[in-house]
Amino acid sequence: MRFGRIATPEGMTFAVIDDEGTTAKAIAGTPFTEPEYTGKEWALEDVRLLAPTLPSKIVAVGRNYADHVAEVFKQSAEHLPPTIFIKPSTCVVGPGAPIKIPDFATGVEFEGELAIVYGVPCKNVKASEWKSVVRGVTIINDVSSRDLQFQDGQWARAKGMDTFGPIGPWIETDLDKFDFENLPIKAHLTHDGKTETKQDSNSNQMIMSIGEMVEWVTASFTMLPGDVQATGSPAGTAVMVPGDYIEVEIPGIGSLGNPVERA
């Protein structure tokens, strides 16, 4: 099942999106319980999709794809293992919302990633139990100012500033339909009217598995319903400039597209 959040002429609501991605059926509560339909239904083209979750935090695992570690850090993953960083709730935007780049954030790159959305409050979850605490999966673009990332040392500003956390288009709850060890991840960048596929990788390049990441993250942090865990970016990240459009695509979920603007 696909849960989205939509802006309608009657206000904001969570909704169930059909598999064709054409209609949204409003629900009374949140995506964390069985859906209670209100009876309101919208054509998706008549509403605006918002970020499908309102996380209290995004816990992200960095350096989780060997190919990306090599391209960005010029080192082997063996010498530079995965690390954890946090993106705050205020960086989250939905599908279609602009990524706004201020003057001081130079070298801003996209990073298309699989994201998991927690469904229950949890701590100290075993790797093998990860699906029991996760409501579903979605896509995150871990937008990063590569210059600020290295200048600051800490990644909070480079990756956490307003609009640097596009999430969507919806939460897919049917985890069994995915082979998480063989899931394609692509990112297509449109620049000057020309679209190129920049990221074209697969979750089989992950260093830590999703279960291992859940166990690692929940050993330190209580995760709350709606909280997002980003699972790392594969290789192929590249600079975006105002006027560009970036679309991240994961089969079985869909695609998350955002224009790039000057803040």
Add this chain to the structure above:
Amino acid sequence: MRFGRIATPEGMTFAVIDDEGTTAKAIAGTPFTEPEYTGKEWALEDVRLLAPTLPSKIVAVGRNYADHVAEVFKQSAEHLPPTIFIKPSTCVVGPGAPIKIPDFATGVEFEGELAIVYGVPCKNVKASEWKSVVRGVTIINDVSSRDLQFQDGQWARAKGMDTFGPIGPWIETDLDKFDFENLPIKAHLTHDGKTETKQDSNSNQMIMSIGEMVEWVTASFTMLPGDVQATGSPAGTAVMVPGDYIEVEIPGIGSLGNPVERA
């Protein structure tokens, strides 16, 4: 005026605490508006003080005291300027609540710091205007596993795990009573029944002023009411072990004390 949050036999509420720190008068709303008293009043010894704010995020400025940069990073502040990191809402605990150290978090140190609490949603605030967006000041103990901090590179886990963000005892809103360029900050560690003053510094050691930090932080992050900005730790941080008790003291605010336990 001092705003606290208290657990009473009748539930949780925000309250105005008197200057002697002996009584709590319950208010109907939050600390972000003029207080509307409910008429309920408690002796402070009959209730439990909780963290006085429920931040959506803590944005912290690290390496903001030259003496602390020298002791931890073995470099001069000139070569290692201040940096920004994020502590998530789930690390926050109140006065008296235990700091719980898991086995894998070694070298856990206290860092007593002045914290500001934002009062309005804001972005791009000028340094000279900082008091207009801040509701008040409080104390934060930026608890840090020094080993994880250097092992991970990113500080999210070392400084952001559950219970590593004690805040309190209350929010002091009368900013005019402070000289923020000459404010003593102390931390007293009790170990094996013996109390020693470990941090004994002053905000006159800050590299960036509070206003400069507000301008820097709000250039990247929208700050929301209740969000906390930590202003950096002075020198004197030291390792705490289970059984210890750590108390951070700032004149004009009060003191924030927490026991240390094994998680």
